[in-house]
Amino acid sequence: MVPGLAQHYDRYTSEDFEVWRILYERQMPHLNQVAAREYLDGIAAIDFTADRIPDFRQVNLALGDLTGWSLVVVPGIIAEPDFFRLLTQKQFPATTWLRSRAQLDYISEPDMFHDVFGHVPMLTQPAFGRFFEAIGRLGVQYINHPEIVTMLGRMYWFTAEFGLIGPAQNRRIYGAGLLSSYEESRFCLTTEPTHLAFSATSIMHHPYENDHIQDTYYGLETMDQLFESLPEMESVITSSLRLNG
Ligand SMILES: [Fe+2]
Structure with missing residues (x-):
C-alpha cells in the first residue's frame, strides 16, 4: 500500500483518452443488452461517458452522495490485509493507468478500465456495497487463517x-x-x-484459475442474495475452522 497516491488527471495523454473512448464505445452497446440493471443504473448515476476518463474527485463526490463509498488510488494489486481493511472502510482500491492502444485486449494486471468502468457502477448499489463490506469484515477477522482467506477470495x-x-x-x-x-x-x-445457481457453500469450495477465461459462472436470482448469504458464509467458515482444528 502506498498511502496518499493521487490520480494526476493532467498527465493523461491523448492516447489514454483515445483508449478509454475505444474501450467504452466497443463495450457499452453490448452491455446495454446484457448487463444487469443495477450496473446500467450505476453507469447512469455515476455519469461515465466515452469522451471523458473518469476524474476520481468527481467519482468520489458522486459515490459519497449515493452510498458513501470512495475510490482510493493504488499502484496495482495490493496485499490481502490492505484490501479487506479498505472494504470495511467502504473504500475501493483502483489503479489510474490505462492499457496501451496496441494491447486493448491484453493486460497483465487490472487497469482503470477494469477497476473503474467495471467496478465503480456497482458501488452505487447499496445491496452490493453491503456485501463488499461484509467480505472485508470477514477478511480482517480471519486474516490469519489462509484457508478462510482463500474461501473469501473465491x-x-x-x-x-x-x-x-x-x-x-x-x-x-x-x-x-x-x-x-x-x-x-x-x-x-x-x-x-457451465452456469450454476448461486450458492455460497458451493463457491467457497470452488477453486478457480485467474489466467484464462472461466469455465463456470454462478448466477444470482436477486442482488440481495449476496448479503443474505452472510450467515451461510459464516457457517462454512465455522465448519472449516473446526475441521482444521
Ligand atoms: Fe476487479
Missing part, C-alpha cells in the same frame, strides 16, 4: 468479478471481470460454459 471472484444474475433465458452480467472484457462478456452468456 466469493469475491465468482461474484464481484465474474457474477451473473437473472434466469437462464435472461442472464445478465454484474461482475467487473466480465463487464470490462470484450471477449468474456460475450463468451459467458453462451452455452459453452
Whole structure:
C-alpha cells in the first residue's frame, strides 16, 4: 500500500483518452443488452461517458452522495490485509493507468478500465456495497487463517468479478471481470460454459484459475442474495475452522 497516491488527471495523454473512448464505445452497446440493471443504473448515476476518463474527485463526490463509498488510488494489486481493511472502510482500491492502444485486449494486471468502468457502477448499489463490506469484515477477522482467506477470495471472484444474475433465458452480467472484457462478456452468456445457481457453500469450495477465461459462472436470482448469504458464509467458515482444528 502506498498511502496518499493521487490520480494526476493532467498527465493523461491523448492516447489514454483515445483508449478509454475505444474501450467504452466497443463495450457499452453490448452491455446495454446484457448487463444487469443495477450496473446500467450505476453507469447512469455515476455519469461515465466515452469522451471523458473518469476524474476520481468527481467519482468520489458522486459515490459519497449515493452510498458513501470512495475510490482510493493504488499502484496495482495490493496485499490481502490492505484490501479487506479498505472494504470495511467502504473504500475501493483502483489503479489510474490505462492499457496501451496496441494491447486493448491484453493486460497483465487490472487497469482503470477494469477497476473503474467495471467496478465503480456497482458501488452505487447499496445491496452490493453491503456485501463488499461484509467480505472485508470477514477478511480482517480471519486474516490469519489462509484457508478462510482463500474461501473469501473465491466469493469475491465468482461474484464481484465474474457474477451473473437473472434466469437462464435472461442472464445478465454484474461482475467487473466480465463487464470490462470484450471477449468474456460475450463468451459467458453462451452455452459453452457451465452456469450454476448461486450458492455460497458451493463457491467457497470452488477453486478457480485467474489466467484464462472461466469455465463456470454462478448466477444470482436477486442482488440481495449476496448479503443474505452472510450467515451461510459464516457457517462454512465455522465448519472449516473446526475441521482444521
Ligand atoms: Fe476487479
